Amino acid sequence: xxxxxxxxxxxxxxxxxxxxxxxxxxxxxxxxxxxxxxxxxxxxxxxxxxxxxxxxxxxxxxxxxxxxxxxxxxxxxxxxxxxxxxxxxxxxxxxxxxxxxxxxxxxxxxxxxxxxxxxxxxxxxxxxxxxxxxxxxxxxxxxxxxxxxxxxxxxxxxxxxxxxxxxxxxxxxxxxxxxxxxxxxxxxxxxxxxxxxxxxxxxxxxxxxxxxxxxxxxxxxxxxxxxxxxxxxxxxxxxxxxxxxxxxxx
Numbered sequence: 426x427x428x429x430x431x432x433x434x435x436x437x438x439x440x441x442x443x444x445x446x447x448x449x450x451x452x453x454x455x456x457x458x459x460x461x462x463x464x465x466x467x468x469x470x471x472x473x474x475x476x477x478x479x480x481x482x483x484x485x486x487x488x489x490x491x492x493x494x495x496x497x498x499x500x501x502x503x504x505x506x507x508x509x510x511x512x513x514x515x516x517x518x519x520x521x522x523x524x525x526x527x528x529x530x531x532x533x534x535x536x537x538x539x540x541x542x543x544x545x546x547x548x549x550x551x552x553x554x555x556x557x558x559x560x561x562x563x564x565x566x567x568x569x570x571x572x573x574x575x576x577x578x579x580x581x582x583x584x585x586x587x588x589x590x591x592x593x594x595x596x597x598x599x600x601x602x603x604x605x606x607x608x609x610x611x612x613x614x615x616x617x618x619x620x621x622x623x624x625x626x627x628x629x630x631x632x633x634x635x636x637x638x639x640x641x642x643x644x645x646x647x648x649x650x651x652x653x654x655x656x657x658x659x660x661x662x663x664x665x666x667x668x669x670x671x672x673x674x675x
Contacts, residue, residue: 426443426476426480426481426484426485427476427485428484428485428486429486436484436525437525439484441527441528442528442529442667443482443483443527443529443667444482444483444529444531444663444667445483445484445522445527445529445530445531446472446475446476446483446484446485446486446531446533446659447486447489447515447518447519447531447532448465448468448469448471448472448485448486448487448488448489448533448535448566449468449488449492449533449534449536449539449543450465450467450468450488450489450490450492450534450535450536450539451464451465451491451492451494451535451536451539452464452490452491452492452494452502452503452504453492453500453502453503453504453505453536454497454500454503454628455586455591455635456586456587456609456611456634456635456636456640457604457607457608457634457635457636458587458592458603458604458607458608458609458640459587459591459592459603459640460595460599460602461503461504462490463587463591463595464492464535464536464591465488465490465535466594466595466598466599467566467567467591467594468488468533468534468536468566469488470594470598471533471535471566471567471652471655472488472533472566472659474652474653474655474660475533475656475659475660475663477656478656478660479660479663479664479667482664482667483660483663484527486518486522489514489515489518491504491505491506492505492506492511492536492538493505493506493507493508493511493536493538493539493541493542494536494538495507495508495538495627496538496625496626496628497538497627497628498627499627499628499629500628500629500635508542511539511542512545512546512549515532515543516546516549519532519546519550519561520553520554523554523559527559528559528671529559529562529667530559530560530561531563531564531663531666532546532561532563532564533563533564533565533566534563534564534565534566535565535566537586543563544563546561558671560666560669562662562666564659566655566659567590568654568655568658569658572654572658573590573651573654573655576647576651577589577590577647577651578642578647579638579639582638582639585612585636585637585639586632586636586637586638587611587635587636587637587638587640588636588637588638588639588643589638589641589642589643590638590643590651591640592608592640592643592648593643593644593645593647593648593651594651594652595648596644596645596648597645597646597647597648597649597651597652600645608640608641608643609634609636609640609641610636610638610639610640610641611632611633611635611637611638612633612636612637612638613631613637
């Protein structure tokens, strides 16, 4: 089911154990060759293909395109929430669906910068709705790395930001948006500056022109296969979540 295409009475008639899929993404720079809506295009396409695979088990919400992208904010075209706003937006969307009685929520993330807030969101959802019978899950929109590595020429090094994976997927979804004359390998200047110590840097500090990885091996054929693998795996999670019995029911 696609929420945006349904009437309110049609949504009200749905079983409340259908899995509500919330794609969260971003609008941010993607190096020299990909559009700023890359993560949202990919997340939306994966969600659409998930719906094709299990239409009676999933209710797909519109893509939440405003993500946490402060580490890209020096690049024009990047639109970013601050952490507090981003967390509250996700909370309000989930709370709306829980308020309508839906019990199973799956957040599908296609932007790495959203990860920390999603982890915090799951904690706060447990605190707020822990006695409601609702269950909350999150997963990455892309398929597992092992299956993707069988497709990628560069293996695990083919992901990154605007690298082989994302470029292939956009070539499959919207090839006219890829500036194929501007493909160029980029990468983090210093990597982990202090081994074993985490930190957070802007992309203009970390990279030459906003990318991580090499987009040059990307093809639309690879992207099509990557999208199908991703949709297969998210759909499998949807079916597993739908089949779960409530806690304490035996």
